[in-house]
Amino acid sequence: MTAAIGPAAAHAPGPPLWLLAELTYRCPLHCVFCYNPTDFAHYEDELSTEEWRRVLREGRALGAVQCGFSGGEPLLREDLEVLVATAHELGYYTNLLTSGVGLTATRAAALRSAGLDHIQLSFQDSTRELNDFLSHTRTFELKSRVGDMLKAQGWPMVMNVVIHRMNIEHIDRIIAMAHDLGAEYLELANTQYYSWAATNRAHLLPSTEQLRRAEAITDAWRRKLDGRMKLYFVVPDYHEGKPKKCMNGWGSVFLTITPDGAALPCHTARLLPGLHFPTVREMGLREIWYQSDGFNHYRGTGWMKEPCVSCPDKDRDLGGCRCQAYLLSRDPDVADPVCPKSPHHAVVRRAVTAADAGAVPEQPIVFRDRRNSLRLSAAANDTMQRSSRADSE
Amino acid sequence: MSMDGATLPRLGRGFRLQWEEAQGCHVLLYPEGMVKLNRSAGEILKRCDGSAPLDQIVAQLESAFSTQGLRAEVERFLAMAAAQRWVVLA
Numbered sequence: 001m002t003a004a005i006g007p008a009a010a011h012a013p014g015p016p017l018w019l020l021a022e023l024t025y026r027c028p029l030h031c032v033f034c035y036n037p038t039d040f041a042h043y044e045d046e047l048s049t050e051e052w053r054r055v056l057r058e059g060r061a062l063g064a065v066q067c068g069f070s071g072g073e074p075l076l077r078e079d080l081e082v083l084v085a086t087a088h089e090l091g092y093y094t095n096l097l098t099s100g101v102g103l104t105a106t107r108a109a110a111l112r113s114a115g116l117d118h119i120q121l122s123f124q125d126s127t128r129e130l131n132d133f134l135s136h137t138r139t140f141e142l143k144s145r146v147g148d149m150l151k152a153q154g155w156p157m158v159m160n161v162v163i164h165r166m167n168i169e170h171i172d173r174i175i176a177m178a179h180d181l182g183a184e185y186l187e188l189a190n191t192q193y194y195s196w197a198a199t200n201r202a203h204l205l206p207s208t209e210q211l212r213r214a215e216a217i218t219d220a221w222r223r224k225l226d227g228r229m230k231l232y233f234v235v236p237d238y239h240e241g242k243p244k245k246c247m248n249g250w251g252s253v254f255l256t257i258t259p260d261g262a263a264l265p266c267h268t269a270r271l272l273p274g275l276h277f278p279t280v281r282e283m284g285l286r287e288i289w290y291q292s293d294g295f296n297h298y299r300g301t302g303w304m305k306e307p308c309v310s311c312p313d314k315d316r317d318l319g320g321c322r323c324q325a326y327l328l329s330r331d332p333d334v335a336d337p338v339c340p341k342s343p344h345h346a347v348v349r350r351a352v353t354a355a356d357a358g359a360v361p362e363q364p365i366v367f368r369d370r371r372n373s374l375r376l377s378a379a380a381n382d383t384m385q386r387s388s389r390a391d392s393e
Numbered sequence: 394m395s396m397d398g399a400t401l402p403r404l405g406r407g408f409r410l411q412w413e414e415a416q417g418c419h420v421l422l423y424p425e426g427m428v429k430l431n432r433s434a435g436e437i438l439k440r441c442d443g444s445a446p447l448d449q450i451v452a453q454l455e456s457a458f459s460t461q462g463l464r465a466e467v468e469r470f471l472a473m474a475a476a477q478r479w480v481v482l483a
Contacts, residue, residue: 018425063413063415063416065413065420065422066425093422093424095425117422118407120424156406158424
């Protein structure tokens with residue numbers, strides 16, 4: 001009896017709690033660690049305002065309570081205020097994830113009156129030179145202007161910095177600057193190696209020693225600030241050797257909609273081979289969430305193979321991240337290679353060893369822009385065609 | 394901070410309280426998160442509007458649930474909620 005209802009129970013998901021609306025892949029920045037797909041240039045047919053409003057209604061009817069607006073740069077959508085107002089009226093807690101580029105005092109006020117609850121401001125580094133290098137635009141001074149606009153509207157100042165090899169040595173100044181800007185929360189998010197960050201990994205992966213120092217500096221600040229600014233240090237899984245329970249479980253709480261309307265269990269799931277993710281143009285959100293193969297495929301633990309199947313931690317980490325498994329082993333069904341039990345773990349160890357040795361990357365760094373997106377996706381297609389020819393020969 | 398009958402509890406900045414049909418309970422929403430509240434927590438928090446003093450909140454709860462002696466429980470909950478920044482005690 002238990003066996004008969006066990007698997008069914010494991011696969012009966014609750015409602016999504018998080019709806020992330022990636023409004024656009026357009027972005028004035030060119031961050032080398034961007035998690036947008038490297039082939040984003042092929043997805044330029046953005047949902048209309050009315051389509052987004054329908055998505056928001058369907059998500060709320062499903063039970064989603066948090067709504068995030070991100071991108072790309074969501075401020076590039078002129079209907080952002082309209083969408084925020086719709087989400088607010090529907091009863092979502094509304095979050096905007098932005099670099100702040102394009103925010104004016106007028107727009108900040110309009111977003112506030114539309115009911116925007118929360119803004120997370122990302123910034124790249126505390127020194128303008130490196131900031132310019134990493135984002136290709138002069139954005140540092142803008143962050144302080146934007147910070148003032150946020151405070152004027154009564155939003156708490158919540159900042160996010162992606163940490164990597166090229167800025168990790170600046171972590172002390174990054175924290176100091178966030179403190180000077182009056183930030184209440186600062187997330188120091190070690191880069192996760194997907195999409196553009198995967199392409200640029202050899203440039204971005206810090207050494208183990210750099211990470212240890214950065215953590216020690218962060219701890220020292222925590223003691224000094226004594227809770228006045230909350231610091232979150234997101235630990236990188238390459239060095240920790242601990243697979244993460246990605247998205248708190250595939251298709252468990254998180255639902256993201258891409259600019260062209262594909263519904264995904266995470267930002268990057270579209271890179272996985274063999275899965276179909278319906279778009280909101282072809283199917284309602286309820287059917288997508290509960291019935292689509294894309295969402296059901298990796299729910300629970302039924303898809304696992306060894307070493308996951310017999311692992312005592314399988315319910316805790318759910319085998320780690322499917323996208324990372326695929327990126328590092330070309331097989332999305334294996335244990336996340338960051339796990340020391342993974343037969344592919346050597347791939348991760350080699351990357352960390354190279355970072356520890358300060359190896360100079362062979363490839364130049366690739367900035368996230370449209371031209372590089374087209375070039376990378378053309379190269380990926382070539383590789384795929386070559387390997388499928390090789391398979392058939 | 395210490396509480397007395399005139400203490401005015403209100404929701405912390407950035408928090409929102411609402412009844413959530415899909416969860417079957419009151420929830421407290423905050424940036425990127427949600428706390429599901431049990432019945433008594435929901436009943437207390439929905440009265441924390443910044444205008445009702447603690448005495449009045451306790452009296453309302455005792456009347457709504459036809460019981461007495463809720464003061465200590467309400468104070469314990471509010472102290473915890475203040476530590477979590479869910480409420481501000483003015």
